[in-house]
Amino acid sequence: MFRLTKSGVSGICKNRLFWKKPSRRESSLSDFEIQQRTEKIIKYTPPPMALYGGRHAVTLIPGGGVGPECLGYVREVFKVIGAPVDFEVVEVGPLVDNVDLSDALTSIRRNCVGIKGHIPTHSDDVSAKLKNVAFRNDLDLYVYVLCFKSYAGVRARQKDVDIVIVRQNLEGEYSMLEHGVDTWMVENLKIHTRTNSLRVARFAFDYARKNKRKRVTTVHKANIMKLVDGLFLSVNKEVAKEYPEIEHDDMIIDNCCMQLVARPQQFDVLLTPNLYGNVVTGVVCGVIGGAGLYSGRNYGEHYAVFEPAIRSGASPIAGKNIANPVAMLNASVDLLFHLGHREYAKRIERAIVKTLVEDKIHTADLGGTATSQDVVRNVIDLCLA
């Protein structure tokens, strides 16, 4: 069939090339491939930021559980203080279909900034995309930053805690590569790459330098997983050399958890791989006041997504007017800081602190009797005062 004309030969060559590098559409890429940013995707240049006449467009994803009501409060507060932000609301349902999920992702790609509640994925199907994880993977949000600073006067097991957790947000145990030969054996591949470890480490040290932090502690389990966590640790040590003014040490995860419960005041910045970060976040939250107070920030090269620190919908208390709105309000403060509206951000931040510390208007999760709306009303009053 192959004629040895010039064009025929070149035709075959083209075919070979094609087989070597199969071109796949983005929808058929696995989660892992998306995480690892195959050549194809990394080329993408983001559109200009949605900022018109000083007003930002921001994607708002209510999600499930208490998300919608808490984001409702955020919008109320923004309206009252006149924050120059326009929300584009995108509903993402808990069902399996991925249409509205991709809508939400495109919306963040357009606006570059989003704020979201927790989006549960109700599906037993193993192949179903986990929606919360999809955000980080598809938007390449490689780092999750959480600031934990104790509020004086809030019921908590530990006082005067001031910890920043910088968590690698993409890979590790979350590589979504699980398989089983049979029911008696399943495998999960935990993957660390140099590129991703490097950029998280760099982010953490830059953050420490910018915010005048003294010490960065790497949390790992390199004594057991010598290669995987070993890589993470060695990359951290390497980066630490570029920042001589910041002290660097490391701690094994089990010891770290114990120390966090016993004496959390000793920590400054914690730098962790994915799963450990998740665990450590839970521990810190529990020690200093619970799930309803703190917020987290997902950053990537181009996008930023803000959400409450504990990624959980808290569905049992949804719609009862008892959820603590502070976590989401703090997320909105982060959002305003990120957009550069410092004045507005500080106003809300001060109001939150005063509500919790001086006025002591606490919801049930902090041992108080106030409703969500009581807290929000007080915050609004203080913002206007």
Place this chain on the structure above:
Amino acid sequence: MSIITRNLSKILVQATQNVTTRSLHSSVPALAATSGISERPDTRIRCTLIPGDGVGPELVYSVQEVFKSAGVPVDFEAYFFSEVNPTLSAPLEDVAKSISKNRVCLKGILATPDYSHTGELQTLNMKLRNTLDLYANVVHVKSLPGVKSRHEDIDCVIIREQTEGEYSALEHEGVKGVVECLKIVTAKKSQRIAKFAFDYATKNNRKKVTAVHKANIMKLGDGLFLKSCEEMAKLYPKIEFERMIVDNCTMQMVSKPQQFDVMVTPNLYGNIVDNLASGLVGGAGVVAGASYSANCGARHTYSEAVGKNVANPTAMMLCSAKLLRHVNLPLYGDMIRNAVDQVLKDGKVRTKDIGGQSSTQEFTYAVIHNLKMPGAHK
């Protein structure tokens, strides 16, 4: 009898002209105090004001009166800024500085002479736009109730790139008798305006974006603009995207303007389509425009009618309503917008350009008397 009362009221109005502010305060007693508006009561908003040339100052004055009567918490910072009267004009830097500080500006018309006296090619309008990088111009063309025009139910938004294209102010005469004008199109600015259009459509629940171009002739220049729009459209799967050549577009606009929703255009085509569309809904006096940069928004009227006390302040008032929406005072914005709608709907007070006999001042008073808290009349 009715004639007598009408004449009497006219005389009264004229009599009050001299003591306008005082009589206004007594005729519309402190609306804001009783209305219970609680938007940002603590802060007043500063807004730069450029009255402009021709009818500009009168129109701006009407807006100020309406604001005063409605108790709108906005303070104006007025600058005399003019190209036809360069000696009295405030320097561009001062005006630009004020606008970038306040972030909003209400601006009347700046007249531009056809010939440049100084040999400079950029007009003052262009300079202001370029200094502040006001790249997007939005003209919302909407049929108004009670204004007779050829077509009904027009509701389209024309978004125009206004910092490049034919307005580059790069013209030269290389050989005697041959003048070249450079039309500049850049990918960055085309993408920016395309994104602006789609974001505007998303925010205002619009369904369709039409790109107006002439890429069949200017394959590279307009081609780049069109390509940028096409690329951006992929990010907005829920909004329909369509392309239309400018000549066809103007024809469609005249014969069936209802088909258009949001239109995104390069500079010069935008200017033409804007004026065409304004003509469809009742002329220059009733269509408001707005310009945006990343950080500032300036609103200006589309009016070019010069006269004494006959100009239509509708456009300026709709502008100010938009401005109030932009600075987070939507209740006041709605209040003024509704009042204007009501006056036009009643049709008793009309300025000459839309077939009436009333003066600018009378129209302003009519609007003031129709100011109502939104929801109060329900």
